[in-house]
Amino acid sequence: MSARTGFRRLPNDPLSGSFTRIVMAGKGPSQIVMVGAGPPSTSFGVADQQRCGWRACAHHGGRDDPVVRIVIAEFGSATRDLRCCNPPMTEPTLLSGRGLNLTFGTIPALANVNVDLWPGELLAIVGESGSGKTTLLNVLSGRLAPDSGTVWYRDPANHLHDVHAMPAPALRTLHRSDWGFVHQDPRQNLRMSVSAGGNVGERLMARGARHYGDIRGVALDWLSQVEIDADRIDDLPRTFSGGMLQRLQIARTLVTHPRLVFMDEPTGGLDVSVQARLLDLIRSLVARLRIAVVLVTHDIAVARLLAHRIAVMQRGQIVETGLTDQVLDDPRHPYTQLLVSSVLNA
Amino acid sequence: MKGYNFAYLDEQTKRMIRRALLKAVAIPGHQVPFGSREMPLPYGWGTGGIQVTASILGAADVLKVIDQGADDTTNAVSIRRFFARTAGVATTTATAEATVIQTRHRIPEKQLREDQIIVYQVPQPEPLFRLESSRIETKRMQGLADYGLMHVKLYEDVARFGQISISYDYPVMVNERYLMSPSPIPAFDNPKMDMMPALQLFGAGREKRIYAIPPWTRVRSLDFDDHPFRTINAPHPCGLCGATDSYLDEVVTDDRGGRLFVCSDTDHCAERRAAGHVGTDGFQEAAE
Numbered sequence: 001m002s003a004r005t006g007f008r009r010l011p012n013d014p015l016s017g018s019f020t021r022i023v024m025a026g027k028g029p030s031q032i033v034m035v036g037a038g039p040p041s042t043s044f045g046v047a048d049q050q051r052c053g054w055r056a057c058a059h060h061g062g063r064d065d066p067v068v069r070i071v072i073a074e075f076g077s078a079t080r081d082l083r084c085c086n087p088p089m090t091e092p093t094l095l096s097g098r099g100l101n102l103t104f105g106t107i108p109a110l111a112n113v114n115v116d117l118w119p120g121e122l123l124a125i126v127g128e129s130g131s132g133k134t135t136l137l138n139v140l141s142g143r144l145a146p147d148s149g150t151v152w153y154r155d156p157a158n159h160l161h162d163v164h165a166m167p168a169p170a171l172r173t174l175h176r177s178d179w180g181f182v183h184q185d186p187r188q189n190l191r192m193s194v195s196a197g198g199n200v201g202e203r204l205m206a207r208g209a210r211h212y213g214d215i216r217g218v219a220l221d222w223l224s225q226v227e228i229d230a231d232r233i234d235d236l237p238r239t240f241s242g243g244m245l246q247r248l249q250i251a252r253t254l255v256t257h258p259r260l261v262f263m264d265e266p267t268g269g270l271d272v273s274v275q276a277r278l279l280d281l282i283r284s285l286v287a288r289l290r291i292a293v294v295l296v297t298h299d300i301a302v303a304r305l306l307a308h309r310i311a312v313m314q315r316g317q318i319v320e321t322g323l324t325d326q327v328l329d330d331p332r333h334p335y336t337q338l339l340v341s342s343v344l345n346a
Numbered sequence: 347m348k349g350y351n352f353a354y355l356d357e358q359t360k361r362m363i364r365r366a367l368l369k370a371v372a373i374p375g376h377q378v379p380f381g382s383r384e385m386p387l388p389y390g391w392g393t394g395g396i397q398v399t400a401s402i403l404g405a406a407d408v409l410k411v412i413d414q415g416a417d418d419t420t421n422a423v424s425i426r427r428f429f430a431r432t433a434g435v436a437t438t439t440a441t442a443e444a445t446v447i448q449t450r451h452r453i454p455e456k457q458l459r460e461d462q463i464i465v466y467q468v469p470q471p472e473p474l475f476r477l478e479s480s481r482i483e484t485k486r487m488q489g490l491a492d493y494g495l496m497h498v499k500l501y502e503d504v505a506r507f508g509q510i511s512i513s514y515d516y517p518v519m520v521n522e523r524y525l526m527s528p529s530p531i532p533a534f535d536n537p538k539m540d541m542m543p544a545l546q547l548f549g550a551g552r553e554k555r556i557y558a559i560p561p562w563t564r565v566r567s568l569d570f571d572d573h574p575f576r577t578i579n580a581p582h583p584c585g586l587c588g589a590t591d592s593y594l595d596e597v598v599t600d601d602r603g604g605r606l607f608v609c610s611d612t613d614h615c616a617e618r619r620a621a622g623h624v625g626t627d628g629f630q631e632a633a634e
Contacts, residue, residue, distance in 0.1 A: 169490045176494070191498070195505055198498045205501065206494025212504050212570040234505050 092154060094119045094260060094292050097140055100149035102316075109135040110146060111316040119259065120290040124297055124307035124324065126339070132316040133296045134264055140294060141181060141262045142171050156259070176206050180253035184265035186245040189252065190237050196223065196248055197233040203256045222251040226281060243274035247281065254285060261286075263295045267302055279305050300343045304328055312336045353400040353433040359383055363401040363556070367547060370558035375520030377471050377488070382554040387424070392450060393551025395467035396425060399448045402463060402547070403429065408436045410444035415452040415593065415610030422450075439613050451514075453535040455592045455614040458544035460561060466529040468550035471557060473517040473527040493525050496568060504573050513578055519566045520559055528565075534577040534593045539565040582607040585627035587618035 097115040101108075109132045117123050125133045138144035140151055142163040151163040155178070163171065175181070183189045190199050200219040201209070209215050220230050226247040228240075237245055246266060253261060266282065267275045283306055286293055297303055303310050304324060311321040312333065320333040331337040351357065359381075366380040385393040403409065409429050413421035417439035425448060426437045438444050441454040448465040458464060474484045477495050487495065496517055503511045516533035520526045528539060529548060539546065539559060546559040559565060569575035580594040585606045592614055594607040606627055609615035619628065 172490050172492060176492075194498055194502060197505055198501050201501055202494050202498050204494075205497035206492060210497070210569075210571050212501065212572050215501065216505070 096152045098150050100146045102146045108316045122293040122307050124295045124303035124310045126303050127313035131313040137296045180258040180261040182263040182266050184268045186249040189249050195234045199252050226251040260292045353403045355400045360401040366556045370556050371560050374563050375524030375526040377555040377557045380556050382551045389552040392467040394549030395448050395465050398465045398547050398549035407445045410447045412449040416612045453538045455611045460543040462544040466548045468529040468548045471550040471555040517568050536567045584609045585625045587615045587623045588625035
């Protein structure tokens with residue numbers, strides 16, 4: 001049975017901010033399952049499917065339920081383009097890649113790639129090794145110039161910037177204030193000979209903070225946010241475990257409250273329990289600070305847990321894109337189907 | 347003198363260095379690369395300073411050379427003698443009489459004038475050198491005025507020692523644009539660089555860099571708002587001349603814990619003693 005899944009935040013939200021997950025099954029009588037609305041799972045019948053979407057009427061415990069009615073009404077429009085669901089895409093995009101091409105010798109690393117990222121959205125780029133995920137991340141973040149194509153970034157004042165045409169000082173300023181980059185290996189980003197507090201404070205000082213007490217206060221606050229003991233503030237990162245290093249890197253990156261963070265395999269190389277805690281941390285921080293994230297991962301489970309939307313890459317092309325659950329539950333492209341079916345269920 | 351060009355260097359080399367100097371003066375604090383020549387003394391003994399001095403020296407100049415504040419230490423004596431032989435210029439130990447002062451590790455206590463030039467010998471021109479190992483990266487940081495890293499070093503000092511513990515080669519911001527190493531002068535001398543009437547030139551021979559501070563330029567020592575820059579000096583008066591406002595050297599006088607604090611600037615000390623100032627150890631020194 002093929003199923004479609006969508007996320008939708010309701011207008012006049014009766015669910016007080018929670019997201020409603022809707023699963024619609026294929027033909028014939030099927031069910032809508034709501035997660036997060038009152039009882040964890042509520043079932044009700046659905047009527048016919050029409051060509052341009054789903055027309056549904058709801059019966060909940062035998063009576064007309066206002067919540068469900070809204071869900072159904074919303075769902076009708078949501079299904080037309082399941083990609084455009086959460087967060088609401090009424091706002092203009094934060095970052096857009098258009099027609100990106102890049103070849104390394106004869107190898108096409110990127111082939112006509114188009115990407116959009118909305119404010120507050122977490123986009124996962126998945127695919128196998130060598131499919132161009134990290135290259136795309138580097139091109140989007142301005143660290144690597146494409147052969148052709150443009151990356152647009154919208155600043156807080158609503159001005160569009162061509163990232164690769166920006167002067168180097170402006171791009172650097174962007175990278176140390178509005179943007180952040182989380183590497184797979186935290187040692188690439190952290191200064192190993194500088195204490196944890198100094199690592200967290202560096203971006204603040206680069207931005208012009210000149211009050212030691214304030215910088216230390218913010219560093220302490222951020223260490224507690226990423227669950228590192230306050231008395232470790234003056235310890236060198238080389239005395240930290242792998243998971244702590246990664247959390248320290250996240251604190252160092254988020255301390256300036258960036259609007260956009262690029263993450264390259266942030267959980268790679270960590271054991272499963274540490275990974276789970278880190279994912280939890282990233283998810284809560286990103287949601288609370290409303291940071292848009294481009295996340296590169298080869299781990300479908302990470303994408304499933306964190307991402308609102310997913311883009312599947314193969315040989316430098318985005319072969320499929322859509323809502324995470326939509327793509328993972330109902331993969332259309334043969335490669336995505338292969339990718340999803342290769343995941344071991346633990 | 348026969349067989350030598352004036353002031354040792356050939357004219358083409360001096361032109362090249364003067365061009366670098368002009369560029370350095372035009373961009374205060376910016377490190378200008380130059381083709382450093384081999385000099386008849388080892389790297390680290392002042393090859394950069396000596397090339398700058400040779401390029402700006404004229405026949406009418408009066409040269410003073412200081413090493414750690416003193417006019418009578420090996421380095422100062424040999425460089426002074428070198429230019430006396432190769433350029434035939436007059437030399438002096440009196441700060442006020444000199445027109446060109448080449449120095450290592452100190453700025454004279456006496457306020458310099460607009461008609462004087464001070465040349466610093468610099469071992470390491472890049473202030474970010476110990477913090478960022480890549481020279482390409484430090485150049486980029488200088489170009490983009492990305493100096494957060496220098497403050498990270500200051501932060502680390504305060505976190506570990508409760509204060510900024512840099513006692514020499516204390517990083518400065520020149521004209522609110524370029525981060526600059528003032529060469530290994532004590533932090534005590536940093537305030538003298540600010541709005542100095544004399545032209546300040548810096549030469550690093552091994553690192554092949556020249557930089558400069560034009561007269562009357564703002565030079566600010568880096569600090570935190572709540573940990574302001576402060577000078578460090580031994581809490582004693584000079585044992586010989588009784589001066590309380592000059593930078594002091596600590597001299598071990600015996601193997602029973604005997605100490606003598608004396609002015610590091612020998613000319614300043616001698617001048618004060620000639621004027622009748624006497625410190626607590628002054629008579630004893632005179633008797634020996």
